[in-house]
Amino acid sequence: METLGIGALAQRAGVRIDTVRYYERSGLLAPKTRLQSGYRRYGSAELARLRFIRRAQTLGFSLKEIRELLTLSKGRDVARVKRAAQAKLADVEQRIAALQRMRDGLATLVAACPGHGEPTDCPILRALGGEGPELPDLAPAAARRPADH
Amino acid sequence: METLGIGALAQRAGVRIDTVRYYERSGLLAPKTRLQSGYRRYGSAELARLRFIRRAQTLGFSLKEIRELLTLSKGRDVARVKRAAQAKLADVEQRIAALQRMRDGLATLVAACPGHGEPTDCPILRALGGEGPELPDLAPAAARRPADH
DNA sequence: CTTGACCCTGGACCGTGCTCCCGGATATAG
DNA sequence: CTATATCCGGGAGCACGGTCCAGGGTCAAG
Structure with missing residues (x-):
C-alpha cells in the first residue's frame, strides 16, 4: 500500500x-x-x-474539542459523541439567532438612513455614536438586562 | 451629571x-x-x-471589525457611512449563511446517529471521517507507538 | 556521486484578546 | 490625617492556531 x-x-x-x-x-x-x-x-x-x-x-469545533471528539471515538462511546455534536448544534443555533437579531438591527438602520444630508439625520451614526435618542438597537434582546441604565 | x-x-x-x-x-x-x-x-x-x-x-465580530464599525460614527460622509453599514450587513448575512451550513451539517449528522452501537454506525465519526471502507483507528497520536522496524 | 527536492528538530515569532503584576500616585471615608 | 480602595502606566505572560526560520540529514534521479 x-x-x-x-x-x-x-x-x-x-x-x-x-x-x-x-x-x-x-x-x-x-x-x-x-x-x-x-x-x-x-x-x-x-x-x-x-x-x-x-x-x-x-x-465550528476548536482543536481541543476535536481532540475530545477523537478521543471519544476511541472509547467507542457513540452516545457521548452524539451529545457533543448536539451541544455544538445548540451553540451554533444560538449564534445564528443572535446574528439574525443583529442583521435585523443593521437592516433597519440601513433602511432608515437617507444616504445623504446631515450626519445628524443618519440613524446609523446616532445608533453607533451612543448619543442622542436610541434608534433601532443593534443589541440583541438577550444582551439586555433589567438592571441596565 | x-x-x-x-x-x-x-x-x-x-x-x-x-x-x-x-x-x-x-x-x-x-x-x-x-x-x-x-x-x-x-x-x-x-x-x-x-x-x-x-x-x-x-x-463574532473581531475588535478590528468593531473598530471599523465604530469609526463610521466619526465620518461625515453619510453616503459612505451607509455603504459601510450595508457592507457590514452583507457580512452578517454571510456569517449567518455559513453558520446555517454548519448547523445543517451538524443536524444531519446528529439526526442520523443512533446514539448507540458501534462507532462504525455513527455518521458523525464515519461520514466526516472520510470515505474509507472502514472506520480508521482514531486513536490519539500520543497513544500510538510505531513499534515496528 | 552529485544535485535538488524533500524532510528532520527545536525554537522563535505572529495576531488576537485579554489578564496579571508592579511600584507609585490619588481619591475618599472615618 | 490616615487608612485603604482605587487608579496610573508599562510591561510580562497566556492560550490559540498556526507560520517560519536555521542548520542540518535524507531520498531519488541522472
Missing part, C-alpha cells in the same frame, strides 16, 4: 506541512510509521483523520 | 478594568475626560459604546 510523506499528506488535505506537525504536537494526528531516518509516513487512515479535523473545524 | 471611574464602568459592562484599558489602547473606547490626576472619567455614552463592543463581539 502506498504511503504518503508529510508533504503529500498536507497537500492532499489542503494544509501546510507545519500545520500537520502542529497537529501532531497537539496530539491530534500521528504518522502511521516513521522511516529509519525519522521521516513520517502516513496512510489513508491518517489522511481521513486529517480531513476529519479540517471538516470539524469548519463546523 | 454622574460620571464613572474605570472600575465602575467596567463593572457595569461586565468586563475587567484591564479590558477597558486594552480597548482604549486598541482605539475602541476613550474616556470622556480625565481628571488632573490622569484618572479616566466615563459618561453614559462610553458605557453604551462599551456594551456595544461586547455585544458585537458575541456576534
Whole structure:
C-alpha cells in the first residue's frame, strides 16, 4: 500500500506541512510509521483523520474539542459523541439567532438612513455614536438586562 | 451629571478594568475626560459604546471589525457611512449563511446517529471521517507507538 | 556521486484578546 | 490625617492556531 510523506499528506488535505506537525504536537494526528531516518509516513487512515479535523473545524469545533471528539471515538462511546455534536448544534443555533437579531438591527438602520444630508439625520451614526435618542438597537434582546441604565 | 471611574464602568459592562484599558489602547473606547490626576472619567455614552463592543463581539465580530464599525460614527460622509453599514450587513448575512451550513451539517449528522452501537454506525465519526471502507483507528497520536522496524 | 527536492528538530515569532503584576500616585471615608 | 480602595502606566505572560526560520540529514534521479 502506498504511503504518503508529510508533504503529500498536507497537500492532499489542503494544509501546510507545519500545520500537520502542529497537529501532531497537539496530539491530534500521528504518522502511521516513521522511516529509519525519522521521516513520517502516513496512510489513508491518517489522511481521513486529517480531513476529519479540517471538516470539524469548519463546523465550528476548536482543536481541543476535536481532540475530545477523537478521543471519544476511541472509547467507542457513540452516545457521548452524539451529545457533543448536539451541544455544538445548540451553540451554533444560538449564534445564528443572535446574528439574525443583529442583521435585523443593521437592516433597519440601513433602511432608515437617507444616504445623504446631515450626519445628524443618519440613524446609523446616532445608533453607533451612543448619543442622542436610541434608534433601532443593534443589541440583541438577550444582551439586555433589567438592571441596565 | 454622574460620571464613572474605570472600575465602575467596567463593572457595569461586565468586563475587567484591564479590558477597558486594552480597548482604549486598541482605539475602541476613550474616556470622556480625565481628571488632573490622569484618572479616566466615563459618561453614559462610553458605557453604551462599551456594551456595544461586547455585544458585537458575541456576534463574532473581531475588535478590528468593531473598530471599523465604530469609526463610521466619526465620518461625515453619510453616503459612505451607509455603504459601510450595508457592507457590514452583507457580512452578517454571510456569517449567518455559513453558520446555517454548519448547523445543517451538524443536524444531519446528529439526526442520523443512533446514539448507540458501534462507532462504525455513527455518521458523525464515519461520514466526516472520510470515505474509507472502514472506520480508521482514531486513536490519539500520543497513544500510538510505531513499534515496528 | 552529485544535485535538488524533500524532510528532520527545536525554537522563535505572529495576531488576537485579554489578564496579571508592579511600584507609585490619588481619591475618599472615618 | 490616615487608612485603604482605587487608579496610573508599562510591561510580562497566556492560550490559540498556526507560520517560519536555521542548520542540518535524507531520498531519488541522472
